[in-house]
Amino acid sequence: MSLGDPFRGVSVHHLCNGFLEAVQRAGLTRDAKVYEVEKDVIRAQGADQICPRDERKGTAYVDAIDGEDEAGRAVFMLSYTWGYTVGDIADCLMIFCKANGLDPKRTYIWICCLCVNQHRVVEAREKGEKI
Numbered sequence: 056m057s058l059g060d061p062f063r064g065v066s067v068h069h070l071c072n073g074f075l076e077a078v079q080r081a082g083l084t085r086d087a088k089v090y091e092v093e094k095d096v097i098r099a100q101g102a103d104q105i106c107p108r109d110e111r112k113g114t115a116y117v118d119a120i121d122g123e124d125e126a127g128r129a130v131f132m133l134s135y136t137w138g139y140t141v142g143d144i145a146d147c148l149m150i151f152c153k154a155n156g157l158d159p160k161r162t163y164i165w166i167c168c169l170c171v172n173q174h175r176v177v178e179a180r181e182k183g184e185k186i
Contacts, residue, residue: 065116065117065164066124066160067149067157068159069125070145071145071159074141083095088138089141092141098177100119101115109175115170131162132166133148144166
């Protein structure tokens with residue numbers, strides 16, 4: 056699955072490992088809410104990379120990770136709020152995989168905070184555009 060593909064999603068394996076590790080490196084815990092990790096984890100991951108969608112600096116989180124165990128074509132979309140804790144999101148998705156006999160390394164989730172380029176969202180907000 057190529058970088059920039061609109062259906063590119065993050066694996067459950069990555070959410071439960073690489074993503075939560077990045078949260079801890081940022082000085083936060085798995086009890087942090089999505090809106091609390093957006094700047095220092097989500098945007099930080101792709102801050103210095105060129106976006107494959109618009110060829111500008113700053114890319115979506117999902118386009119800043121690589122490897123089949125980390126990202127691929129999403130087969131599920133997660134509906135959630137930014138007030139959920141990142142640990143609860145990861146735990147629930149792992150439970151979902153186990154309950155349905157799915158391989159977490161091959162179960163890719165489209166989740167807006169990670170699959171939409173948050174750098175562009177911030178830019179739009181700063182211009183007064185509605186998101």
